[in-house]
Amino acid sequence: MTVSIPLPNADQIRSHVANQREQIFTNLSELVSFNSVHGEPTLADQAAGAADWVADALETVGLKVQQITTTDGSTTVLGTRTGAPGSPTVLLYSHYDVVPAGERVNWISDPFTLTERDGRWYGRGAADCKGNLAMHLAALRAVNDAGAQPDLNITVLVEGSEERGGEGLDRLIQERPELFAADAILIADTGNAAVGTPTLTTTLRxxxxxxxxxxxxxxxxxxxxxxxxxxxxxxxxxxxxxxxxxxxxxxxxxxxxxxxRWDGEPYDAATFRSDAGVLDGVELVGDATDSPADFVWAxxxxxxxxxxxxxxxxxxxxxxxxxxxxxxxxxxxxxxxxxxxxxxxxxxxxxxxxxxxxxxxxxxxxEAFRADLTNPALALLGGALATAYGTSEFTTVGSGGSIPLCTALQEAQPSAEIALFGVEEPQTTIHSPNESVDPSEIIHIATAEALFLLNYGAQN
The missing domain is CATH 3.30.70.360 (Alpha-Beta Plaits)
Known part of the structure; x- marks a missing residue:
């Protein structure tokens, strides 16, 4: 989609976030070091350590933090910053738990030691979703150093059992919906169609x-x-x-x-074969009338x-x-x-x-989820993404995955606009051995989020 939203301070913010590259690597390295799989008794100290790390990190960017033990035994970390009375509220989401790393022999480097190789950073959770958490921190640092603070209330929500269903957070949302009141909810747990292609995810299965x-x-x-x-x-x-x-x-x-049939951006067969790692000579499902996008998004x-x-x-x-x-x-x-x-x-x-x-x-x-691109928050975020990448356009895709949290938050906060984006892209191979993230994606997405936060309050 072509956008024409003027976003001041773009060059300043882009430069600020780019200069954080070493700090972003350090943050992500520390967080990746925790084998924070939820629900495994032998790893309980790892999950607890990750929750404590998140709480400390949110405090360093100026948020008031509380840790809440949920009904599934996980810890939800909630950071808040209060703006002027009547200011809109933006909620930023991520999660610190990960899927098991599996057999170490399948990893080229230790899954809990963030390792740079061929321009990418490798480690369990590097993209899903600790890379998105590092992105939030970089964006908030850029906002803090931008001068005048945005006229916003900011809530940062980081959960600890998303990969095992997130039942604890779902129950917390039901029991204490006031904690999650927001006008705009930015869920950083998806990503771009490809490296360098600013993307909003508009549907979830x-x-x-x-x-x-x-x-x-x-x-x-x-x-x-x-x-x-x-x-x-x-x-x-x-x-x-x-x-x-x-x-x-x-x-x-x-x-x-x-x-x-999928009526949004296409997902061509050659790209799908590469992204999915389909072996040479193995046919895709369907016939010549079908598109991969039909199967995975529609x-x-x-x-x-x-x-x-x-x-x-x-x-x-x-x-x-x-x-x-x-x-x-x-x-x-x-x-x-x-x-x-x-x-x-x-x-x-x-x-x-x-x-x-x-x-x-x-x-x-x-249940499935569909975002409404006509809503002002999504339009602004799309413009911020395009600006961060130095283009006038952003693209939209569906996601074959599910994020039940979207439905839970929408039911608890029906007037909130929910946007899906993030640092993940097909090369990250989340949930698999040798998960990785492109650091340029963290920098660009953090720039976009900072631009959104600096401009959202002014438009409301």
Missing amino acids: GGAQATVTVDTLRTPVHSGMFGGAAPDAAAALIRLLDSLRDEHGRTVIDGVDTSA RPAVTVTGFTSTPVAEAVNAVPATASAKLNLRVAPGMSAAETAAKLAAHLKAHTPWGARVEVTIDDVN
Whole structure:
């Protein structure tokens, strides 16, 4: 989108943030050093250490800080700065918890030591979402040093269990919505379409988790004596899961429209193949009429994220009696996640072969989100992003991921404008080994956020 919002102080702010590069690296290095996976008893001290680090860091940029223990045992860190009476409020969001690093052998460098390599910074959480937290700090330092303070109330919200569902923060929002009152909410947990391309994320998919279990026998039986006639639970489950795809691999759920088209910025097939790491010779799902953007931003999708029967290492010559699979459902904005999940369960029960017994459980249902670009805060942030990157345009994309927090905050603060952006981009490979961030993205996004904060109060 082309923007024409004049943003004063742009050169000054851009220079200030660029001069923070060493400090940003130090902040991010300290934060990455915490293996802050939520809910792991052996890592409780790491999560607590990260929360304390965040609290101290927010105090250094002039915020009044409180740490709140939530119902899931995580700590939410909340920093506030009060402006003049009647000033608008901006809430900045990030999270300090991370997904497990996995096997160290898959990392080129230690996942908890921020390491610069080929112009990028590597470490668990470097992009998701500790890089976004370092960005918030850089933006606030730039605002503090800009001279006249913006006529704003500022709230910085940093949670500690986002990667495990964020139930603690969700409950806190329900019980104490006044803590999160805001006119504009800037959620830094997505990113640009590519390095150097200023981007707002306008849609998030909703979703749910489904567990399906198929039982066919009282107990496994000898494959020599009974194989071929005895119903194989693993084979039954494989056939059942195959009913969720058509001949081109498109998702199929009885009673659900799975043919929608994405009408925003395209996601060309070559770029998608590179971003997703598709192996040479392996075809993308769909046919020539389909676009990757259709699949990841406009249509429902079902992914088999886990499958259990007899482990290969423990295989014996027996017909399996039971098999289970974990399915991740994603739905596009405009679709009800709860209704679609119910139809998925009905589809699975209707398509189970051979009269096998099937049980389907649905949990972690969250609804989709769509931002409104006509709102003034989003227009200003889009202009700030374009200005930070030295261009007159910013782009918009959807996200195949889900951030249930958006729905929780929108329900608690229905008049608030919610924007999604951040330092992540396809090369960051979040949640995978060798996660990384491009430091230029932190600098540009921090510049944009500082410009937004300096100009939002003046426009309200």
